[in-house]
Amino acid sequence: MLKKEVLFLIIQFVLFSFYFIDIEVISYSIPSWLNYILLSLVGCGFVIIFLGILNLNDDLSVIHAKKEKPMVFHGIYRYVRHPIxxxxxxxxxxxxxxxxxxxxxxxxxxxxxxFYYKSDNEENWMVEKYEQYRIYKKKTGRFLPKLRNKNY
Structure with a gap:
């Protein structure tokens, strides 16, 4: 399982590296008012990352949560399982x-x-470690908040 996680990290690193290279495939333009919205969304993304890290506190790990720590259900993790x-x-x-x-x-x-496959791998580990993770998965969206069902 560790080999798979290292492979995910290498792929992420390569994709992030290529992301910062400017390669023009097709050129298009968007209205200037939309640029303000897009920049706001970039900022919102950074806020979400910050909240995810903040709520994990000292449990942030590149590969797995620290074994002795309880699972995080509060803050932004109430709405999405993988806010970072x-x-x-x-x-x-x-x-x-x-x-x-x-x-x-x-x-x-x-x-x-x-990220989908990496989070799937992480969630398999979380289900083994925390019995309440199955319920958490049903109630909480992976990357986006779930629309709440009134039966919950």
Whole structure:
């Protein structure tokens, strides 16, 4: 399992590295008013990342949560299971649109797939470690908040 996690980290690193290279595939322009919205979304992404890190406190780990720590259900984790990934993806997609970069947009989509499989791998580990994680998964969205069902 550790090999898979290291592979995910390497893929993330490579994608992030390519993201900061400007390659123009197709050029397009967007209205200037939309640029303000997109920059605001980049900022929102950074706030989401910050809240995710803040709520984890000292339990932030590149690979797994620290074994002796209780699971985090508070703060932004009440709404999404992987807010750091959500914030990264929001910032990346908004910035890709802001810079009118199809290349960055495609890299963001690929990163979304990587985060999906990486989070799936992490969640399998969390289900083994925390019995309440199955219930948490049903109530909470992976990257976006779930619309609440009145039966909950």
């Amino acid at each position: 990934y959500s914030g990264i993806l929001l910032s990346m997609i908004a910035y890709a649109l802001f810079t009118a970069s199809i290349f960055k947009f495609i890299l963001t989509l690929i990163m979304g797939v990587v």
